[in-house]
Amino acid sequence: MTGGFALIVRFTTRDADAAQAFDALVARTLEGIRNEPGTLVYVSHIPQGEPLVRVFYELYADEAAFQAHEDQPHTREMLRDREQYLTATEVTFLGEQAGKRPDLLEAP
Incomplete structure (x- = not known):
């Protein structure tokens, strides 16, 4: 795999x-994300010194895999429910x- 489709989201x-x-919502959502074959990396980070910020790094096999992720019921639920916890979202x-x-993400 080369390139893929990646994004960073800052909440x-x-x-x-x-x-x-919000962290509890993410934990519930990750249960479904772990079964998405085209979602290669989906990781939430807390920046040092910014306890109210979450930064997600997401890597998908391609844009179609990203769209498949966005169309999943668990993702749609998170997109809907997260707004009550947030003041800003930057993509x-x-x-x-x-x-x-890692080797498992390298091109064959």
């Missing part, structure tokens, strides 16, 4: 309680330039 939660509820789509991948 800012309203407060500590909202951050905790950045990425074009791969160079990198290193």
Whole structure:
């Protein structure tokens, strides 16, 4: 696999309680995401010094795999329910330039 389809999403939660509820929503959603064959990486991070922020890195086999992810019931539920916890959402789509991948993500 070369390139894939990747994005970074930065979520800012309203407060500590909202951050905790958002994390629980993400944990429930991940149960379904783990079964998506075209979703290669889906990881949530907390930036150092920003306890109310979550940054997601998502890597899909291709744009069709991303769309299949977006169409899943668990994803649609998260997209709907997350808004109550957030003050901001920033999405950045990425074009791969160079990198290193684990063997399971390398081209055959």
